[in-house]
Amino acid sequence: MDVLSQLAHGFEIALTPLNLGLALAGAFLGTLIGALPGIGPVNGVAILIPIAYALKLPPESALILLAGVYYGAEYGGRISSILLNVPGDAGAVITTLDGYPMAQKGKAGEALALSALASFIGGTLAVIGLTLFAPLLAEWAIRFGPAEYFALMVFAFTTLSSLAGRNPAKALAASVFGLMLATVGLDPGSGLPRFTFGQLKLYDGVDFLIVAIGLFAISEVLVLMEKSHLGEAARMRVETTLVPLKTFLASLWSILRGAVIGFFIGVLPGAGASIASAVAYTTEKRLVDREGSFGQGDPRGVAAPEAANNAAAGGAMVPMLTLGVPGSGTTAVLLGALMMFNVTPGPLIFKERPEVVWGLIASMYIGNLMLLVLNLPLVGLFARILTIPRWFLIPAIAGLSFVGVYAVNNSAFDLLFMTGIGVWGYLMRKFGFPLAPMILGLVLGRLMEVNLRRALAISGGDWEILFASPIAQVLWVLALVSLLFPWLVGRFARAR
Numbered sequence: 283m284d285v286l287s288q289l290a291h292g293f294e295i296a297l298t299p300l301n302l303g304l305a306l307a308g309a310f311l312g313t314l315i316g317a318l319p320g321i322g323p324v325n326g327v328a329i330l331i332p333i334a335y336a337l338k339l340p341p342e343s344a345l346i347l348l349a350g351v352y353y354g355a356e357y358g359g360r361i362s363s364i365l366l367n368v369p370g371d372a373g374a375v376i377t378t379l380d381g382y383p384m385a386q387k388g389k390a391g392e393a394l395a396l397s398a399l400a401s402f403i404g405g406t407l408a409v410i411g412l413t414l415f416a417p418l419l420a421e422w423a424i425r426f427g428p429a430e431y432f433a434l435m436v437f438a439f440t441t442l443s444s445l446a447g448r449n450p451a452k453a454l455a456a457s458v459f460g461l462m463l464a465t466v467g468l469d470p471g472s473g474l475p476r477f478t479f480g481q482l483k484l485y486d487g488v489d490f491l492i493v494a495i496g497l498f499a500i501s502e503v504l505v506l507m508e509k510s511h512l513g514e515a516a517r518m519r520v521e522t523t524l525v526p527l528k529t530f531l532a533s534l535w536s537i538l539r540g541a542v543i544g545f546f547i548g549v550l551p552g553a554g555a556s557i558a559s560a561v562a563y564t565t566e567k568r569l570v571d572r573e574g575s576f577g578q579g580d581p582r583g584v585a586a587p588e589a590a591n592n593a594a595a596g597g598a599m600v601p602m603l604t605l606g607v608p609g610s611g612t613t614a615v616l617l618g619a620l621m622m623f624n625v626t627p628g629p630l631i632f633k634e635r636p637e638v639v640w641g642l643i644a645s646m647y648i649g650n651l652m653l654l655v656l657n658l659p660l661v662g663l664f665a666r667i668l669t670i671p672r673w674f675l676i677p678a679i680a681g682l683s684f685v686g687v688y689a690v691n692n693s694a695f696d697l698l699f700m701t702g703i704g705v706w707g708y709l710m711r712k713f714g715f716p717l718a719p720m721i722l723g724l725v726l727g728r729l730m731e732v733n734l735r736r737a738l739a740i741s742g743g744d745w746e747i748l749f750a751s752p753i754a755q756v757l758w759v760l761a762l763v764s765l766l767f768p769w770l771v772g773r774f775a776r777a778r
């Protein structure tokens with residue numbers, strides 16, 4: 283009952299005219315920011331912090347505005363992913379796998395509406411989890427050390443076999459190339475440059491967004507140009523802007539499973555929405571993809587990652603509020619904003635500043651509903667982008683990609699690097715290599731290396747630390763099962 287009374291107090295704060303307006307403004311701006319390639323929730327929140335401070339907002343109001351931008355951007359990332367095959371941010375990469383094929387089939391409106399519903403359900407379930415289990419989950423998450431994180435990364439990596447399609451060797455080659463890109467930059471142990479070829483811009487490593495936009499957006503532009511030259515390109519049609527009840531019910535369990543997976547991965551500091559959406563997608567592919575329809579425009583392949591990345595955004599709030607440990611890059615920026623407003627996150631924040639915590643939690647319930655109401659009526663408008671003639675759409679995608687990448691670091695080198703990656707992605711598509719394993723190899727490679735080094739440094743080089751804890755042992759078993767599952771299913775099917 284204490285939780286319910288505190289939540290009721292939070293709704294009193296969140297339902298004031300000022301905070302309602304800020305939640306709406308944050309949700310709307312976040313949706314626009316998420317739809318623009320290269321900006322993403324991290325930069326969106328960072329841009330608005332000085333504005334919130336200049337307006338001299340109370341801490342709870344400022345946090346409501348910034349949090350609205352955060353989960354609004356998670357919503358918005360799906361728009362360009364589905365319509366243009368251009369991921370708005372890291373968490374939206376997996377949505378392109380089935381979202382864009384749905385758009386090509388004339389189901390762009392259906393995909394957008396389904397992703398909005400999945401995002402709403404995933405985000406709402408995450409806020410319920412934040413309300414009920416935040417202190418307990420924070421205590422569980424703090425038990426994850428470097429060895430447990432390394433085992434989690436290995437488990438996530440074994441799920442890449444689900445993205446292999448009919449040629450596992452090509453998927454393995456793509457993921458190895460992603461791992462190679464992850465090694466570029468300063469060595470995390472010695473600080474020596476690796477594979478930088480004397481380019482100072484590469485000392486910080488390869489930027490994920492540059493690779494993602496190059497692989498998906500620029501390669502898509504090249505494919506569209508090739509089809510237009512050959513006379514094969516046709517303007518995409520838009521048949522429907524609603525989700526059939528049958529499709530929604532068929533995707534409901536995928537949404538619920540994706541929300542649970544996303545929330546728990548979001549609670550882990552540093553894991554993030556990109557890993558949550560990848561694990562949710564590959565889990566669904568193994569559980570329900572009996573017809574081999576994932577990657578061909580299966581609605582469940584849109585629903586699961588969309589529910590997961592929005593649930594991960596809610597889960598990332600748990601360690602930030604209860605431990606003062608950011609659960610993602612965006613919550614790290616939010617943590618800095620709280621410090622700016624003289625609010626110290628940690629175990630005592632629920633007692634010392636309940637208006638901040640419970641006002642934020644209540645606003646997230648309201649904000650998710652606002653995003654659903656904002657996005658569903660606009661599905662038809664968004665979908666009409668596909669009816670734009672190719673002679674305008676192709677340069678528009680290219681221009682959007684170049685502006686988005688340049689806006690991150692104001693670097694011409696980034697534009698050249700993105701173009702090179704785009705040509706490489708085009709060649710990969712021509713020769714049948716999947717793009718998603720390369721992206722996930724880049725993301726997971728950095729986390730694997732850092733946590734492996736930390737674990738070995740703690741143990742003095744003893745490899746047994748990687749298998750010492752019960753949590754790590756469970757994750758290693760799950761990784762083994764995930765690796766052998768396709769083989770076992772194939773053996774069973776042949777036996778039958």
